Each structure stands twice: as structure tokens, then as C-alpha cells.
Amino acid sequence: MYIFYLIINNKIMKKFVILNVFILIFMFFYTNNYSFAFADDKYYYTYEVEHLFTHCLLAYPDIALAKDNEMQLHYNQDCITHLEFKNILKQLYKNNYALVDINKCFKVENGKAVKNKIRVPIGKKPIIFSFDDVNYDHKKLHLGMIDKLILDENGEIAELTNINGKEKITYDREFVCIMEDFIQKNPDFSIDGARGTLNLTGYDGILGYRTQKNNKVNRDTEIENAKKVVKKLKSLGWTFASHSYGHYHMKKISLDNFKIELQSWKDEVGELVGNTEVYVYPYGEWEILDNTGNISKKHKLLEEFGFKLFCGVGMQQFYSYLPFDKSIKEKTLFMDRKVIDGFTLKNRTTALKPLFDTNVVYDYTNRSLVN
Numbered sequence: 179m180y181i182f183y184l185i186i187n188n189k190i191m192k193k194f195v196i197l198n199v200f201i202l203i204f205m206f207f208y209t210n211n212y213s214f215a216f217a218d219d220k221y222y223y224t225y226e227v228e229h230l231f232t233h234c235l236l237a238y239p240d241i242a243l244a245k246d247n248e249m250q251l252h253y254n255q256d257c258i259t260h261l262e263f264k265n266i267l268k269q270l271y272k273n274n275y276a277l278v279d280i281n282k283c284f285k286v287e288n289g290k291a292v293k294n295k296i297r298v299p300i301g302k303k304p305i306i307f308s309f310d311d312v313n314y315d316h317k318k319l320h321l322g323m324i325d326k327l328i329l330d331e332n333g334e335i336a337e338l339t340n341i342n343g344k345e346k347i348t349y350d351r352e353f354v355c356i357m358e359d360f361i362q363k364n365p366d367f368s369i370d371g372a373r374g375t376l377n378l379t380g381y382d383g384i385l386g387y388r389t390q391k392n393n394k395v396n397r398d399t400e401i402e403n404a405k406k407v408v409k410k411l412k413s414l415g416w417t418f419a420s421h422s423y424g425h426y427h428m429k430k431i432s433l434d435n436f437k438i439e440l441q442s443w444k445d446e447v448g449e450l451v452g453n454t455e456v457y458v459y460p461y462g463e464w465e466i467l468d469n470t471g472n473i474s475k476k477h478k479l480l481e482e483f484g485f486k487l488f489c490g491v492g493m494q495q496f497y498s499y500l501p502f503d504k505s506i507k508e509k510t511l512f513m514d515r516k517v518i519d520g521f522t523l524k525n526r527t528t529a530l531k532p533l534f535d536t537n538v539v540y541d542y543t544n545r546s547l548v549n
């Protein structure tokens with residue numbers, strides 16, 4: 179009591195107590211602020227991003243790589259099996275890669291795409307995974323890929339394949355279901371809910387549905403069903419890019435036909451998947467300058483149709499502005515993608531080493547079906 183009496187009666191002690199109360203109040207707010215600062219300390223910001231792509235998976239490798247399959251050699255070279263894809267995801271995760279949304283890697287300033295800093299959890303490395311030609315071309319049906327992506331009776335994404343006349347529903351053969359399952363088990367493989375990007379053509383519809391104009395039989399139903407799958411994919415975080423309408427060679431197609439192509443994609447695919455600013459060149463063949471060194475008319479058309487980010491193919495990481503020529507002021511944001519297929523799994527072990535060990539990934543059993 180005596181001490182207490184001393185404190186409140188001593189002017190210096192009074193000041194001391196008041197000061198301490200202020201310090202405590204300050205500390206309280208500071209710690210609160212500090213916890214926000216701490217949340218930001220969990221992330222870093224970067225322009226660097228890896229981009230891998232592959233095609234639809236060999237869902238039934240025993241069929242796809244069988245000797246009597248007309249597509250055997252093509253599939254062995256250009257595709258990976260569902261087992262290889264599962265191995266790749268495990269390895270990428272082990273090596274601290276995590277998916278980012280391609281649309282978050284750039285922003286639009288004055289009508290042009292510029293790189294955007296990507297927010298990445300500390301300890302993770304950002305990666306984009308995209309998938310080309312997801313149409314399940316009718317010519318390739320029953321040769322080892324699934325027939326289409328569907329919604330099951332619970333409204334979840336599933337895979338439908340007709341095997342020997344029987345329709346089979348699966349959940350572990352194609353990249354969408356495999357990736358969804360992987361992210362469910364390892365949520366930190368996806369940064370801010372990111373998934374992959376589907377790069378779509380239009381000449382034979384999308385996702386296994388014959389939504390193209392020349393389907394005179396059941397186009398409306400196909401569109402209706404495709405839209406349901408698209409809606410579900412979007413709700414899960416999947417995004418879409420244009421991979422041209424007819425998968426042409428950019429250097430060979432005439433300007434007039436190129437314009438028709440772009441319009442067809444917009445009318446028949448863009449209508450279903452919504453706007454996209456990402457253009458993925460078929461065969462990785464691109465053209466920004468014409469023979470005279472000026473911005474090519476085809477490139478201008480692509481820009482008129484709203485495309486901002488352009489993706490090529492290359493085993494070196496490249497995310498920068500083209501053309502390099504300093505005299506040309508108009509730059510295009512360009513991103514290369516590393517191809518993951520049977521050929522690169524076999525022959526690009528060193529280039530792929532930072533991402534995954536091709537020897538661990540390689541599906542030796544199924545690929546041994548090919549000589």
C-alpha cells in the first residue's frame with residue numbers, strides 16, 4: 179500500500195506510469211500491424227515463371243501405344259501417359275513448384291500486356307501448366323484417349339470413354355481430374371486457387387463436344403453440354419486460351435484465311451469459354467514481324483481480336499518482350515512453354531532436371547510396347 183501511495187503521489191512516477199500505458203497501447207496496435215506485416219512476409223513477388231505444356235493424356239496407354247494402333251508412334255512422341263503426368267505432379271510438388279494463373283502473370287497498360295509481379299508463398303516457385311488441343315478429335319476416338327470430359331450425376335468433372343462398346347466413367351485418367359485430386363491432397367500446390375489452362379482449337383469442337391458450325395446433326399445439344407463443363411471448369415479455377423481455330427501453320431496461311439480463322443474461333447469457341455487475352459501459337463510457329471521488318475498484318479489482326487500475351491514453344495525459360503529490335507517501339511509480351519511429351523521425357527533430361535527427374539517420371543512399362 180505504501181508503495182502504491184508513493185507511486186500516485188510521486189509526480190515522476192505518475193509520468194512513468196502514463197508513459198508505460200502509452201507504450202502498452204502503442205505495442206497493442208503495433209503488434210496488430212505487425213501481424214499484417216507478417217502475413218506479407220509469407221510471400222515474395224517475382225516476374226519469373228515456368229510454363230509447361232502437354233497434350234491430352236494417354237488415358238489408356240496399353241491401347242494408345244499398342245502395335246496395331248495407327249497413332250502409336252505419334253502418341254509415343256507427342257504425348258505422355260496418365261501415369262507420367264501423375265509422376266510429374268509429385269515431382270514438381272517435391273521440388274516446391276506451385277501453380278499460378280497465367281492471367282495473373284500480366285496486366286494490360288495502354289492496351290498492351292506488360293509483366294505483372296506474381297505473389298508467391300515463400301519457399302514456392304511459380305509454374306503455369308497448360309494443355310493443348312483439348313478437343314478429343316473424332317478421328318482419334320477409341321485410340322487411347324478419353325472421349326470427353328463430362329459432369330457426373332453429382333455435377334463433378336468426370337471422364338467418359340467408350341471401351342469396346344461400353345461407356346466407362348473414370349476420375350483418374352485425364353489431367354483435369356488428376357490435377358483436381360492432387361490439389362485436394364496438396365492444397366499448397368495451387369497458389370490462390372490456380373489450376374491449368376486449356377488451349378483450345380475449334381475445328382472439331384471442344385472438350386469432346388462437336389460444337390463446331392459444321393455439325394449439322396446435334397450442335398445445339400453439344401453446345402449446351404459443353405457449356406456446363408466449361409462453367410464447372412471455370413468455377414474450379416481452370417482458364418482458357420486460343421490455340422487457333424484450325425491448327426494451321428502461321429507462316430503458310432493467307433491473311434484472308436487467317437482473319438476467317440480468328441473470327442471462327444471467336445464465334446464458336448470464344449462464345450463458349452468467354453474472352454481470353456492469351457494466344458497459343460499452333461506448332462509454336464509465330465510471326466510478329468513481316469519480311470520487311472515491320473509488325474506483320476497477321477500479328478496486328480491477333481491484337482485486334484484482343485490477344486495480349488503470346489505463347490510459343492521452347493525448352494529455355496523465356497518471358498519477355500518481342501521484337502528485340504530497338505527501333506521498333508511496339509512490343510509484344512511473349513512467353514515460351516516447355517513441351518512435355520514422349521520425346522522430351524526421353525531426350526531432354528538435363529533441361530527438365532530442375533523441374534523433375536525424367537527417369538522417375540518415365541512410364542517404362544507402357545512405353546516398352548513401342549520398339
Ligand SMILES: [Zn+2]
Pocket residue numbers: 310311421425460461
Ligand atoms: Zn496444338
